[in-house]
Amino acid sequence: MPRKPLNNRRVADVLREIGLILQAQGIAFKPQAYEHAADTILALQEDLSSLYKMCGTRCIDDLPGIGPSITKKIKELVMTGRLAYYDNLKRDYPMDLLALTSIQNVGPKTAVRLYQALGIKTLKDLERAVKAKKIHRLPGFGRKTEDQMLRGLGFLREHKGRTLLHDALPLAEAVVERLRQVPGVTHCDVAGSLRRRRETIGDIDLLITTSKPKLAIQAYKTLPQVSQVLEEGPTYVVVRFSFGMNGDLRILKPGDYGSALVHYTGSREHNILIRERARKLGYKLSEYGFFRGNTRIACKTEADVYKKLKMQWIPPEIREATDEVSLAAAHKIPDLIGYDDLRGDLQVQTDWTDGAASIEAMAREAKARGLSYIAITDHTRALAMTGGLNEKRLREQGREIDRVNKKISGLRILKGTECDVLRDGSLDLSDKVLKTLDIVCISIHNTFQLSELEQTERLIRAMKNPLVNVVFHPTGRVVNRREPYAIDMPRVVRAAKEYHVALEVNGSDRLDLRDLHVRMAIEAGVKLVIDSDAHFIEEFGFLPFGIATARRGWAKKSDVLNTLPVASFLKAIGKNRPVLS
């Protein structure tokens, strides 16, 4: 170990696995240190080995969460491709801990017990044991655990090999930025599911036009993010990024760029529909270009293609073969919310609970990013691990918000909360204190196992409270990591309409509501808010992912309340409370 190419992903995996082994051994605190270091490595844009070659251990030691001991280990990994400390641990823990613990409710200790009792090392081993009904016979395990594992294995199979939008997009944008600067390059765009902003991405597809193909290919192959060249031809290159995804670059002729961009953006189902339309109009559209008979018709832009097909241009986010093609033909595609339309962010956590920055720091960052208001929505006491606020602390926080509001001009900080919905649907804070806030947002953070009926009624009971304005992340899912809890979304949407409660589109890796539910909400006349759920100043950068998801759900600017200026916004959410400001 490791035999696989040593890219950042691999280094991060090794560190993460060390953390899991230490956790299984019951060691305190060290596991978090390894976990944190792994996160840092994964967020790194530059290839670790290039970084090390450039400035040695100094640059690595400087990274947040990485100190002298882990720096030494990274150096060993980068220099030799192995790590003696890790290899020693693996002798006693030869199981694939990363894979096994990616199943919900399976942690390192469970994985180790499964190995000791049944010799389970891999997901395949586990699947065999589950199917042979061997698990529930072990002491401390039971039928329910076995069923949970079976479901977990299924969830994992569905999501295998796909990268989160949040991880793929910054990488792709950095690559595009770089390629656009290469002499000769006239166009460079991301295509594929990434351009459609799907929540998870398989490969990164890049298209360019250039007068100097060799130069572009050379530039691409030697990007700092690239760890390996997998395939190469005169007009295409496939690489492996150090982050762990493949990237396909295709070089196109300027006259084919429009039709190629349509083709490679997809979706496949969308392409089938517009090819059919092309055929009916006497054209042929394929990955090779746009034709009438055997005559190639130049389409330099996508707009040219859609125009020839007598359609409106269709935003990539909705090219999913729902009804966009027929609506575009009737010129009835609505104006979707734009990436610059948000004026406020209504879910912001601070160092009063599990956020990393002060109220003032978050406010200044929001202002720097062009927002004109934010709501501070720290957790409440039921979420003890975050140091959730009780009523006394919330009042203190209100005074701090008053202080910062006086200090910062051009940005209004709203007093809010992310109030926990308790098991019975009551709220974690009293109405008396909720009344003192500008905005009350609620969310479910525990007891995910209720039946669909119980969970739905729990949430709806909370929504009925006339002080509640917004339901945060209504389905509780985390993309690639956690399934939504069982909940009847059509009923929740109807309740949102009836009780005048907005639903959130959360821009973090929750992306909750998801695209389908956004559309469901909009069609029911329910208003949305789009939030970052920022816990760090950098995480205001999640807002565009929320906007993308809203666009995928066909949201218009008028569907989203935090596109309004603060006074109108407060009026729009206001129910039984006096409108402030």
Next chain:
DNA sequence: GCCGTTTTCGGCCCGACTGTTTTCAGTCG
């Protein structure tokens, strides 16, 4: 193992829930 206007040692998110138990370990947020 990392970190530092609570600095070079002593902190570091800790309580609820679940499934298995008859008192608790493991996981999660």
